[in-house]
Amino acid sequence: MKATQGTTYRMLGSRVNDVALQLEELRTIGATGKKLNRASDDPASVRPVLNTRKQISNIDRNLETMGKSLDTMQATDGHLEHVENIMQRTKEIMTNAINGAMNDDDLTVLADEIAQLRNELLDSANGMVDGKYLFGGYEEDTVPFVENPSYDPLTYDPNDSATWPYLYQGDENATSLEITTGERLTVNLTGNDLFFGTSTWDTTTSTNNSTETGRYDLFLELTQAEEALRSSDQVAMQTAMDDLEGAAEQNRRLRSQLGNRASRVETAMDYQEGVKVDLSQVLSRYEDADAVESFNAIIQQETAFQAALSVTAQVSSMSILDFI
Numbered sequence: 001m002k003a004t005q006g007t008t009y010r011m012l013g014s015r016v017n018d019v020a021l022q023l024e025e026l027r028t029i030g031a032t033g034k035k036l037n038r039a040s041d042d043p044a045s046v047r048p049v050l051n052t053r054k055q056i057s058n059i060d061r062n063l064e065t066m067g068k069s070l071d072t073m074q075a076t077d078g079h080l081e082h083v084e085n086i087m088q089r090t091k092e093i094m095t096n097a098i099n100g101a102m103n104d105d106d107l108t109v110l111a112d113e114i115a116q117l118r119n120e121l122l123d124s125a126n127g128m129v130d131g132k133y134l135f136g137g138y139e140e141d142t143v144p145f146v147e148n149p150s151y152d153p154l155t156y157d158p159n160d161s162a163t164w165p166y167l168y169q170g171d172e173n174a175t176s177l178e179i180t181t182g183e184r185l186t187v188n189l190t191g192n193d194l195f196f197g198t199s200t201w202d203t204t205t206s207t208n209n210s211t212e213t214g215r216y217d218l219f220l221e222l223t224q225a226e227e228a229l230r231s232s233d234q235v236a237m238q239t240a241m242d243d244l245e246g247a248a249e250q251n252r253r254l255r256s257q258l259g260n261r262a263s264r265v266e267t268a269m270d271y272q273e274g275v276k277v278d279l280s281q282v283l284s285r286y287e288d289a290d291a292v293e294s295f296n297a298i299i300q301q302e303t304a305f306q307a308a309l310s311v312t313a314q315v316s317s318m319s320i321l322d323f324i
Contacts, residue, residue: 052283059276062179066269069177069187072129073262076188079127079134080255083218086117086124087248094225094241104232111229118222122147122166125195125219135191136170137201144170144191145219153227156220159210161196166219168192168209172201179268185261194254195219197247216247 093110096102102110125145127134136144148167157163170191176184192201197215211217221243228236 049283052279056276056279056283059272059279063269063272063276066177066179066265066272069175070262070265070269072134073187073258073265075127075129076134077255077258077262079124080194080251080258082124083121083251084248084255086121086222087218087244087251090114090117090222090225091241091244091248094229094237094244097229098234098237098241107229107232111226114222114226114229118219118226121195121218121222125191133170135189135194137173137190137192138175139170142169144168145195151223153224158217161209164196164217164220165223166195168196168201170201172199177265179265180271185264187261187265189254189258194251197250214246216243216250218247218251221247 093114097107097110100106122145125135126143132140133142133144136142145166145168148162148165151163151165155163161167168191172190172192174186174190174193175188177187178184190201192198192209195218196209197211197217198209199212201209211220221240224236225240225244228240
């Protein structure tokens with residue numbers, strides 16, 4: 001069978017087109033650095049690539065969540081440090097009042113300072129991050145602590161929160177975070193636990209919330225210290241002094257617990273970062289092209305393309321006169 005000139009032209013044109021398409025694909029690989037740009041490039045790699053991308057996406061989401069929680073925990077620690085300073089300063093005031101020779105006017109000045117420290121304690125208890133209250137539990141949009149206008153030291157009852165100097169408007173629900181599969185961690189403190197010394201709280205009634213044995217109402221301790229100074233009651237001053245130390249220890253204990261949790265979150269983030277690096281390496285084996293191999297392939301394909309064009313040009317220039 002004899003091939004006509006038209007058939008030869010079509011064969012050469014098809015070959016040039018195939019070489020041009022292959023060259024374009026190699027140039028795309030070289031430009032993107034990816035050997036898997038479409039599912040048709042390597043169908044067998046599509047499933048592991050998609051699974052790996054999903055795992056990386058989940059890790060990114062977890063890292064973002066843990067990062068925000070860690071920021072909140074660090075901000076909370078700043079407020080707890082201020083609370084510790086307040087308790088320390090109040091103890092210093094009471095020590096001076098008990099050991100020093102002071103008249104009523106001097107004690108009144110010290111009582112006024114404690115009143116200001118109690119206002120600072122209220123500011124810390126109502127601390128916010130990103131427009132959300134830190135110590136309100138799930139009630140993030142409600143001011144956790146307000147002064148009780150009905151407070152009367154003569155009718156104070158530790159078993160009835162309605163008689164306490166300050167009222168809590170949050171709840172007892174602490175926020176938990178899943179840091180690894182199956183492991184959840186509490187990442188904040190609730191106001192009832194930290195400032196009132198009670199681990200349970202029911203906002204529907206005020207009579208079943210009581211300060212537990214060995215725990216302290218920080219607002220009450222400062223209030224009673226102030227009252228002892230204004231009444232010049234040495235016995236009450238000493239009692240307030242002892243209770244202030246217990247209240248300060250309560251703050252330090254809970255702050256230490258929060259610090260341990262923050263450390264665990266940091267460890268979990270480091271672990272997730274390591275897993276992400278490993279998954280990125282797996283993904284790279286499927287997707288990334290070798291730069292040197294891609295460059296050499298492009299050079300070879302360009303040479304083949306130029307050769308195909310040269311042959312096609314020579315055949316195109318031939319005519320019947322060349323055979324006479």
